[in-house]
Amino acid sequence: MSTRILFFTLTAAALATVAFAASGAGGNPAPAGRGAPAGRGGGGAPTGLRAAMNDMQNMVLALKKDAADPDKIDQTLKTLAQFERDVAIVKMQQPPLDRVPDPVKGLADFRNLMSSLQRTALDLEDAVIAKKVDEIKKLIAKFDELEKAGHNEFI
Numbered sequence: 001m002s003t004r005i006l007f008f009t010l011t012a013a014a015l016a017t018v019a020f021a022a023s024g025a026g027g028n029p030a031p032a033g034r035g036a037p038a039g040r041g042g043g044g045a046p047t048g049l050r051a052a053m054n055d056m057q058n059m060v061l062a063l064k065k066d067a068a069d070p071d072k073i074d075q076t077l078k079t080l081a082q083f084e085r086d087v088a089i090v091k092m093q094q095p096p097l098d099r100v101p102d103p104v105k106g107l108a109d110f111r112n113l114m115s116s117l118q119r120t121a122l123d124l125e126d127a128v129i130a131k132k133v134d135e136i137k138k139l140i141a142k143f144d145e146l147e148k149a150g151h152n153e154f155i
Ligand code: HEM
Pocket: 049, 050, 051, 053, 054, 056, 057, 058, 060, 096, 109, 110, 111, 113, 114, 117, 143, 144, 146, 147, 148, 149, 150, 151, 154, 155
């Protein structure tokens, strides 16, 4: 009889251990999926469209201040990498098509505008490394144009 009790006790302990491990306690947080609330995920990355847009805005402000300064190239390249990350996060969200008359056109426009932001950011990396001040200013102005176009159509 006591052998059976010991057997059940050990089995219950083993199952509890497996359940604890499967729950992810102490491990990595679950990845944020579509529709996750806006905010910050692991490592400080924004997890929703609005949070990513707000971060993009902070990066654009930093670029306007520092991108033409040859002493700040390393920091500027990190700022650009963060901007590119934010744009990629926006591209992983459900595009906000509820305010556009034609959702098919809206989806294509949304993707084009976000990809143009990515291309502009990569061109800006080249211009920053080459210290081409005029080009840097032109490309930063392009961010403003793309933002205007996107907000006119989708907000
Ligand atoms: C450098 C470019 C851009 C910057 C800095 C920027 C910045 C922002 C900011 C600060 C917000 C407000 C977030 C809030 O309400 O908390 C926002 C919202 C939004 N932006 Fe942008 N944006 C940019 C480009 C774009 C583009 C290209 C599109 C579309 C293709 C777009 C679509 C939207 C939409 C749909 C919202 C509203 C989100 C919501 O209220 O749920 N943005 N953006």
